[in-house]
Amino acid sequence: MRNQTEMLELFKKQTKEDNRIRLSVLEGSLTNVNIPKDKYQDYDVTFFVTERDSFLVSDSWLVIFGKVVFMQKPEDMTLFPSEFPKMYSYLMYLDDGIKIDLSLVLVEDLPWYLEESDGLVEVLVDKDKLLSDLAPASDKNYWLRKPNQAEFNDCLNEFWHVSAYVAKGLVRGELLFAMDHLHNNIRQELLRMMSWHIGYEQGYDRSLGKNYKFIQNYLSEENWQDFLLTFDLSTKEKMEHSFWHTLSLFQTYSRKVSLELGFDYPNDDEVMISFIETFYLKR
Incomplete structure (x- = not known):
């Protein structure tokens, strides 16, 4: 199983190399200093992109994160409709035990994202300084x-x-x-x-x-x-x-x-x- 440093570097590398991705953020328990860290934590990551259609043509691009053994895509489901229509998410289990919850959000929907955010957000890469004044991640809302x-x-x-x-x-x-x-x-x-x-x-x-x-x-x-x-x-x-x-x-x-x-x-x-x-x- 890859460690946290390796995984975060992987998300940063993909953000830097893909011109469609302008901003990437880490969310959830990994940003919360009050939660003990362990190898079972999910990687909750959002990519803010200029457009989404080219990502949705095929799932093959997800291979950059490793071999996916199981995946759920909430926005494609009928029985369990998505609660966040402005996101497109990939909930992935990888063959080395890693779990990634990756979401794609249009850059233009960043204000909506911040309004919905619980405050546990940490910038990975911000190419355009969209979140230069983001407050430190906090679990105060909970x-x-x-x-x-x-x-x-x-x-x-x-x-x-x-x-x-x-x-x-x-x-x-x-x-x-x-x-x-x-x-x-x-x-x-x-x-x-x-x-x-x-x-x-x-x-x-x-x-x-x-x-x-x-x-x-x-x-x-x-x-x-x-x-x-x-x-x-x-x-x-x-x-x-x-x-x-x-x-x-x-x-x-x-x-x-x-x-x-x-x-x-x-x-x-x-x-x-x-x-x-x-x-x-x-x-």
Whole structure:
């Protein structure tokens, strides 16, 4: 597997040698000083080009990056349409283990790109000084943010509202329905509440990463293992236990946040737990 220096030099070389490419930038985790570097990171690169049609005639030019063993081109897909119509992207897996997400953007669409950018952008080659005043790459857009009372209330309301869906799915034996709502809804609100607690204790000037992937770094080992218990879904009995444990953890963290930030605490938890136990599912 080629190292980071080799790969970045490859992108720079291609930019310098191809007159159609006026600017190349690196994006994502490789520009983020707060993320540990390892060999598994993708190379997220955008080429700003004078025109795109000549690139799209054939994929053969991609050989400059190595042997492509698998590729996805989002803009050519029907089932999963692209979210960024002003880009044309090649998501490539190479035979030496490298993953490249390469996008082509017209130079004239640079203002749109900057407006959509998350701030994690670093210039590789800028032939025309288009980004001479670009701010240093920063993950500030992903930092934790202190909630207000209304946001706290909404988190509580969403969690307890959807908790009944999970219970109803479990009692009906509709396990996929129940687990979908447990993971995609109430667990997400639990994670949100946990992140607010972490922000209060350790500062909001940090990111917990995509899908909260770094939250483990801010929890004690005991609290991390306690949270992992919500993922034990191998039997219906264990699903029910995970559900009740998720409710219990949410109560714990939401009460902490209420006290830490001086928020009023509605009794939604008591009401909905009583409702679920009375009409749907006993502990």
